[in-house]
Amino acid sequence: MVGESGSLDYGVLTTSHLMQLANEGALRGERALRAEQFQPASLDLTLSPEAYKLPGSVLPLRGEPVRSLIRSFHARPVDLTEPTYLDRGQVYLIRLNESLHLPDGLALYTNNRSSIGRIDVQTRTLADGHPRYDKVPAGYGGELWIELISKSFDLRVRAGISFNQAILYRRRVWLSEEELRERFQEQPLLWDAEGNAIDSSACVQDQGLLMSVDLDDEVVGWAARRSPEPIVLDEPRLHDPLEYFEPLRTSGRGVLLLARERFHILSTAERILVPRDLAVEMLPYDAMAGEFRAHYAGFFDPGFGEFPGQERQGTAAVLELRSYDDDLMLRPGQPICKMAYERLAGPTERPYGAEEASSHYARQKGPRLARFFRIPE
Structure with a gap:
């Protein structure tokens, strides 16, 4: 199984490893993962229809589900089933279609897709009980959410669009x-x-x-x-x-x-x-x-x-x-x-x-x- 100790002790996983993880159920989609989501060494993550407006950026506390933030801060629901306008400067919290059931030792890191960064959209990934953006701990199981703020432009979006990408790894090793x-x-x-x-x-x-x-x-x-x-x-x-x-x-x-x-x-x-x-x-x-x-x-x-x-x-x-x-x-x-x-x-x-x-x-x-x-x- 990908992510268990052995030949994959270090390094970012590539396309074949990611596809194997999907087949094993470690990477799951509310809808089936599409072939075009699998990139050379990353996975494109996609928006679900479930979205909320928040008054500002916020992280879950240790052990706190992201969904509790929706209740605590009276987030206003936004339905992305059909094309929807997102306002410039507004903070949105959107559940991703993809969820995780990672093996022990395998972690995940996310950042913007290139096309999204070029239109000045800031994205940050949130995971239940983890008070950090973008870095999902090894062995995590649960939903993923994205915080999205368009800094310069209004946007029209709908569910299924990809704003960020994820790499998976046991240990990242940088060249000296x-x-x-x-x-x-x-x-x-x-x-x-x-x-x-x-x-x-x-x-x-x-x-x-x-x-x-x-x-x-x-x-x-x-x-x-x-x-x-x-x-x-x-x-x-x-x-x-x-x-x-x-x-x-x-x-x-x-x-x-x-x-x-x-x-x-x-x-x-x-x-x-x-x-x-x-x-x-x-x-x-x-x-x-x-x-x-x-x-x-x-x-x-x-x-x-x-x-x-x-x-x-x-x-x-x-x-x-x-x-x-x-x-x-x-x-x-x-x-x-x-x-x-x-x-x-x-x-x-x-x-x-x-x-x-x-x-x-x-x-x-x-x-x-x-x-x-x-x-x-």
């Missing part, structure tokens, strides 16, 4: 600086904009790879703007990006000024590759370099940036950034995030980009907006 340098000798992991491999001595630091912001294009990013129109997520629709975002350009000196508390989409100057036996989590570069959030959706699947048989490798990473305390000035070459590599339980059988339908950003260039928008000309 020495191990990263060894991987660079086998295969470069980072390239510059011209396609030249970057030496490990120039980017390996603090058990990760440092990446810088790209300020060379005519449009270097996007800033969210107030819109009277909701972003429709419950049906395929390509929205006009200029209705929701305004393009960002640098000053004559090549400097980009980010306004405090405004949501921005930027891109890295470098292109990254994630081998099939590893995954990556994007982390803020350093709190000492400025207090900002670098990414909502920090998990990069194995195979990201890998193009077998092609000379040009690597894909730029998109940053979702908000400066908290002050306006922020960015200059060319400024480090903006750190990429930490972790081991999988084994090479994935389904690398990112192998199936175009589920790999929307495999060949993204520059500050790519979410898949809900037309690509600007």
Whole structure:
């Protein structure tokens, strides 16, 4: 059984392991889990029809069911059976379709899906009796809930949509600086904009790879703007990006000024590759370099940036950034995030980009907006 001691002592589980867990009943769905929910090393979680408005964010106390929060704080019910509008800035508590009956020793961690982070939606997962967001303890059995706050836009949603994803693991193992340098000798992991491999001595630091912001294009990013129109997520629709975002350009000196508390989409100057036996989590570069959030959706699947048989490798990473305390000035070459590599339980059988339908950003260039928008000309 997956998760019991043996060959899977460490590492994030891949597609075949997740499917086995579903077959064993450790991963359960109110509706049957769909094949497209199983990603290279994660599982897409989906909304159930049961939702509530809350006056603010709240965590269960140790031993307290999440459902008790609904009664304690007089949460107002919202039915997601049909398309429903969620207001910007409102806290929603929504039960997920998926529930867990995890084996001993197997834990779960969640974060935003990439498309959801790019529209400035904050999601956090809650589990019964566990006073922490996003980290579900080993051996947990019970319901899962998601706290959802759209920071910039009104949304139209319905049950069945996926806002976040889960990875499962016995023990997460991050590559050390020495191990990263060894991987660079086998295969470069980072390239510059011209396609030249970057030496490990120039980017390996603090058990990760440092990446810088790209300020060379005519449009270097996007800033969210107030819109009277909701972003429709419950049906395929390509929205006009200029209705929701305004393009960002640098000053004559090549400097980009980010306004405090405004949501921005930027891109890295470098292109990254994630081998099939590893995954990556994007982390803020350093709190000492400025207090900002670098990414909502920090998990990069194995195979990201890998193009077998092609000379040009690597894909730029998109940053979702908000400066908290002050306006922020960015200059060319400024480090903006750190990429930490972790081991999988084994090479994935389904690398990112192998199936175009589920790999929307495999060949993204520059500050790519979410898949809900037309690509600007």
